[in-house]
Amino acid sequence: xxxxxxxxxxxxxxxxxxxxxxxxxxxxxxxxxxxxxxxxxxxxxxxxxxxxxxxxxxxxxxxxxxxxxxxxxxxxxxxxxxxxxxxxxxxxxxxxxxxxxxxxxxxxxxxxxxxxxxxxxxxxxxxxxxxxxxxxxxxxxxxxxxxxxxxxxxxxxxxxxxxxxxxxxxxxxxxxxxxxxxxxxxxxxxxxxxxxxxxxxxxxxxxxxxxxxxxxxxxxxxxxxxxxxxxxxxxxxxxxxxxxxxxxxxxxxxxxxxxxxxxxxxxxxxxxxxxxxxxxxxxxxxxxxxxxxxxxxxxxxxxxxxxxxxxxxxxxxxxxxxxxxxxxxxxxxxxxxxxxxxxxxxxxxxxx
Numbered sequence: 001x002x003x004x005x006x007x008x009x010x011x012x013x014x015x016x017x018x019x020x021x022x023x024x025x026x027x028x029x030x031x032x033x034x035x036x037x038x039x040x041x042x043x044x045x046x047x048x049x050x051x052x053x054x055x056x057x058x059x060x061x062x063x064x065x066x067x068x069x070x071x072x073x074x075x076x077x078x079x080x081x082x083x084x085x086x087x088x089x090x091x092x093x094x095x096x097x098x099x100x101x102x103x104x105x106x107x108x109x110x111x112x113x114x115x116x117x118x119x120x121x122x123x124x125x126x127x128x129x130x131x132x133x134x135x136x137x138x139x140x141x142x143x144x145x146x147x148x149x150x151x152x153x154x155x156x157x158x159x160x161x162x163x164x165x166x167x168x169x170x171x172x173x174x175x176x177x178x179x180x181x182x183x184x185x186x187x188x189x190x191x192x193x194x195x196x197x198x199x200x201x202x203x204x205x206x207x208x209x210x211x212x213x214x215x216x217x218x219x220x221x222x223x224x225x226x227x228x229x230x231x232x233x234x235x236x237x238x239x240x241x242x243x244x245x246x247x248x249x250x251x252x253x254x255x256x257x258x259x260x261x262x263x264x265x266x267x268x269x270x271x272x273x274x275x276x277x278x279x280x281x282x283x284x285x286x287x288x289x290x291x292x293x294x295x296x297x298x299x300x301x302x303x304x305x306x307x308x309x310x311x312x313x314x315x316x317x318x319x320x321x322x323x324x325x326x327x328x329x330x331x332x333x334x335x336x337x338x339x340x341x342x343x344x345x346x347x348x349x350x351x352x
Contacts, residue, residue: 021135022056047101051094055125058090059132067136083129091121178203181235192234199231211257218253218292221260222246222285228261229283232268240272240279248287253351256327260294262316263345271298271343290352296345300338320347 029048033041062083070079095118178200186193206224210216226244233242264283272279279299286293317336324332324347333348 017139021132026052043101047098050097054090054094055128058086058125059128061086062129063132063136067133087122087125087129090125091118094121175204178231181232185235196231196234199227199234202227203231207258213257215254216257218250218255218287221255221257222250224258225260225264225283225285228264236268236272236279240281243280243282244285245283246285246287250287251289253287253292255292255349256323259320259323259327260347262320263294263296263347266316267296267298267343267345271300290350292349292351294345294347298343300341300343 029052033044036044066079066082066086070082182193182196182200185196203224206220206227210220210224229242229244236242267281267283271281281299282295282297284293284295286295321334324334328349331350333346333350335346337344337346
C-alpha cells in the first residue's frame with residue numbers, strides 16, 4: 001500500500017476528519033495572537049475558547065439533529081427556519097457574554113454600532129454552518145456514489161451471470177429438438193437425413209464460434225434463422241408452407257445471439273398439424289434504423305400430442321422473456337395472442 005492509499009484510509013476515519021477540521025481552524029485563529037499585546041492574550045484566549053465551544057456545539061447540533069431529522073426528510077423551509085432561530089439564540093448568548101466582560105473593546109463597539117456587530121456575528125457563525133454542512137453533504141454524496149457504484153457493479157455481475165445461464169439454456173434446448181427431428185427421419189431411412197445433418201453442422205458451428213459473444217451482427221443472426229428454416233423446411237415440406245419475409249436494410253445492428261430462434265422454433269413445434277392437409281407459417285422481419293420487428297403467425301395444432309409437448313416448448317418462450325427483461329428493459333414489446341385457429345407472436349426491439 002502506497003502513501004496516498006494510507007492517507008486516504010486515515011482520513012476516511014470520521015473522527016480524524018472532524019479533528020483535522022477543528023485543528024486547521026484553531027491554527028488559523030492562533031495566528032492573530034502573534035501580533036497581540038501580551039496583556040490581552042489571556043482574556044482573548046478565554047473569549048475565543050468560549051466562542052469556539054458555543055459555535056462547535058451549534059455545528060454538531062446542526063449535523064446530528066437538524067440535518068438528519070429535518071433536512072433529510074425534505075423539510076427545507078423548516079430547516080432554514082430552525083437554523084435562523086438557533087443562530088439568533090447563539091448570537092444573543094455570545095453578545096451577552098462579551099458585553100458583560102469588563103475592560104473589553106467589545107462593549108464600546110456594541111454601543112457604537114450594534115447592527116454591525118450582529119451582522120458580523122451572523123457572518124462568522126454562518127461560515128461554520130455553511131462549511132461544515134457542505135463538507136457533510138459532500139461526504140454523503142461520495143458515500144452514496146460509492147454505494148451506487150458497488151451496487152451497479154454487483155448488479156452487472158449478476159446480470160451477466162444470469163444472461164450466460166439463459167443463453168446456455170438455448171443451445172441444449174434447440175439441439176434437443178433438432179436432433180429429435182433428425183432421429184425421426186432416420187427411422188424412415190430418409191435420403192434427406194444427410195442434408196439435414198449438414199445443415200445442423202452449420203448451425204452448430206454458428207453456436208460454437210459466434211454465440212459466445214454478448215452480441216452478434218443482425219446479418220449473421222438472420223443467416224442463422226434462414227439455415228434453421230431450411231433445416232425445418234426439409235422435414236415439413238409435405239405438410240407445411242414456410243414464408244420468410246424480410247423488409248428494410250440492416251444499418252449494422254447488433255443483437256443478442258439466438259434471441260429470435262426460440263420464437264421461430266415454437267412456431268414449427270406447435271404450428272404444424274398432422275391432422276390438417278397443409279399448414280402455413282408466416283415469419284415477417286422488419287428492420288429500421290432504430291427498431292427490429294418480428295411477427296410470426298402459425299396455426300394452432302390442437303392434437304393431444306401437442307398438448308403433451310407444450311411444457312417443453314414453453315421453455316423457449318420463458319427464456320426469451322427473461323433475456324428481454326435483462327437485455328432490453330423498457331426497450332422492447334413482446335406480445336403473444338391466440339385466436340381460435342391462429343397463434344401470433346410479436347416482438348419489437350427498440351435499439352435507440
